[in-house]
Amino acid sequence: MKLGRLNHIGVVTPSIEASIAFWRDTMGAEVIREPFDLPAQGVRVCFVDTPLGAAGGSGGPQIELIEPLGEASPIHGFLAKNPAGGQHHLCFEVPDIHAAKAWFEGQGKKVLGEPRIGAHGTLIFFVHPKDMGGVLTEIMETPKDAH
Numbered sequence: 072m073k074l075g076r077l078n079h080i081g082v083v084t085p086s087i088e089a090s091i092a093f094w095r096d097t098m099g100a101e102v103i104r105e106p107f108d109l110p111a112q113g114v115r116v117c118f119v120d121t122p123l124g125a126a127g128g129s130g131g132p133q134i135e136l137i138e139p140l141g142e143a144s145p146i147h148g149f150l151a152k153n154p155a156g157g158q159h160h161l162c163f164e165v166p167d168i169h170a171a172k173a174w175f176e177g178q179g180k181k182v183l184g185e186p187r188i189g190a191h192g193t194l195i196f197f198v199h200p201k202d203m204g205g206v207l208t209e210i211m212e213t214p215k216d217a218h
């Protein structure tokens with residue numbers, strides 16, 4: 072199966088507000104959209120646009136800042152183990168989420184749950200880090216209006 076682009080790098084934080092200030096003031100990144108809650112996924116989310124690529128290119132992967140919403144959040148355990156937060160997952164795009172799920176399952180990889188709507192409003196699923204070289208991997212269907 073051919074993966075699409077790296078859409079974002081998920082970074083867990085104890086405080087999205089503090090992380091926004093860091094990425095804006097220290098890293099020169101742009102915070103285009105206000106943080107928003109995704110109660111169904113147990114997280115508060117804020118996308119940070121990394122500075123334009125070295126060649127002045129744009130459209131590089133975003134940083135996805137995520138903060139747990141409550142103790143039932145899937146990242147509550149991660150933050151308890153890593154109180155300062157940290158790199159959490161990589162997210163790649165695919166054209167067809169259901170074909171991708173069948174592919175990973177066919178490869179004997181543990182897909183966590185059924186595809187559900189993610190932060191970009193398209194279907195996503197996660198593959199367990201144990202089957203992905205220690206990297207929690209999110210697969211998302213490319214938004215139809217993506218250029």
Ligand SMILES: CC[C@H](C(=O)O)C(=O)SCCNC(=O)CCNC(=O)[C@H](O)C(C)(C)COP(=O)(O)OP(=O)(O)OC[C@H]1O[C@@H](n2cnc3c(N)ncnc32)[C@H](O)[C@@H]1OP(=O)(O)O
Pocket residue numbers: 081109112114135137145146148149158159160162183188189190191195197199200201205206207209
């Ligand atoms: C969906 C909205 C948004 C989007 O982009 O659209 C997001 O990305 S939200 C992101 C938050 N949601 C998720 O992460 C959902 C999928 N994740 C899970 O179901 C859990 O985090 C899981 C199962 C990967 C781990 O759960 P938990 O931490 O509660 O379990 P354990 O502590 O028992 O961990 C088991 C084992 O995995 C290792 N681990 C845990 N998290 C990670 C990680 N992010 N990267 C790498 N490895 C991870 C952990 O260390 C344990 O290893 P062990 O050797 O057994 O100690």
Ligand SMILES: [Co+2]
Pocket residue numbers: 079081135160162209
């Ligand atoms: Co994500």
